[in-house]
Amino acid sequence: MRFSLILVAPARPENVGAAARAMKTMGFEELRIVESQAHLDPAARRVAHGAGEILDKATQWPSLAAALEDIDFSIATTARSRAKFRYYATPQQVESQLAEKQQWLGSAALVFGREDTGLTNEELELVDLLTGIPMAADYPSLNLGQAVMVYCYQLSALRQVTAAQATPADGQQLAALRQRVNLLVARLEVSDDQKLVDWLDQRLGLLQQRDTAMLHRLLHDIEKKLIDKNA
Template sequence: MTPDPQPFFVLVRPQMGENIGAAARAMWNFGLDRMRIVAPRDGWPNQKAVAMASGAGRLLDEARLCGDTAEALSDCTYVFATTARQRGLTKPVFSPEAAMRHAVEKIQAGQKVAVLFGPERSGLENDDIARANAIISVPVNPDFPSLNLAQCVLLTAYEWRRQTADITHETTDLARTEWAEQIEIEKLADHYEDRLGQAGFFFPDEKAEGMKLNLRNLWSRMPLTRADVQMLHGVLRQMVRWKDRG
């Protein structure tokens, strides 16, 4: 498992083994492996959890089983509680993104951070939330605010990953080719300009220079690969051959 500093994810009184397994899988998707389980309804270990965890079963093997929330948080210095409902408790409320950004700062300062997730049917009780320093509230549809346990774990784990990993937000799969160099695009433009000129495309004469300029600008706006350039050359050559055959 990763030695990187990270928060503990604490599942409080989870009801279904399948949801515990799905939560483990969601954690491991984003590089988290510190799970604590408080008083699971169906006992522990749980074979349904193991089956659902799939490749993340090691998280369950190493999960710490606790009798109550206080035990699970005994060595932690800062605690977030996830809840979708107003609880009448005065606490700072963070979005998942802001919460995990705050968690990174706390952990980098040497603190131990935990995130509480409540049971599937009712969520965390006020007694659990009272032990937390802050609340995580997911901006869900107010007419349907209930999140599955594993979904909530996944959202929070994703935001942790966003704050800590070097993420490429946009890239292009070049599929065994590479971007065309400027000289290649220049030759492509020359090829089209020459053939279109022979075909009488640049008409009338007073508009010809403007049309050529627009065509050059078109090529420069297109993110062409070498494969694209070769294909476009081939298209034009084939059209000329077809014309000559006719």
């Protein structure tokens, strides 16, 4: 599985350098930068200290949506205090999810938000799974470089695992399921139930391949029944 780290609008070059250093230390290579050129600042290279090639190869993107276009499965880090989003995976749970999904998905990305405000609600809605780092207190919080290091360390074991080749990667299966669920919710006229919509949107990212396939079959049967009923 190809794995990318995405930094959205980082403001401090030192944080980008620290993130690159954490990536290099733990075996990650692909860095995507959204709406920022902080990685080009000399301060970023000073802090990167031996991870300059990650900064050199970092790609720039105009928006998070653009950076995720070729990604099959995405995870975003966010503070647990955001009222709209109630379901979070711990770093350990993220590792378990990716360990399963690397058997059938071709690419994944971990998204980090702005140092001061994090990711917007609109940006959080673009990803498949939300995660947060449990902490004993709300303050002091982890800075960007520290947060990247926590996740790189937790996920580093995945770099040592060779994905099984028995099942071909199907990166569109999850996206198709999400679209199918949204259409069914609209058809049943329950899209105004925000708690239900949020629960569905955030729980779909936790499904394993077998569960995804079974839910596709169930939705097919429901859709067929609705067509027969309205015929």
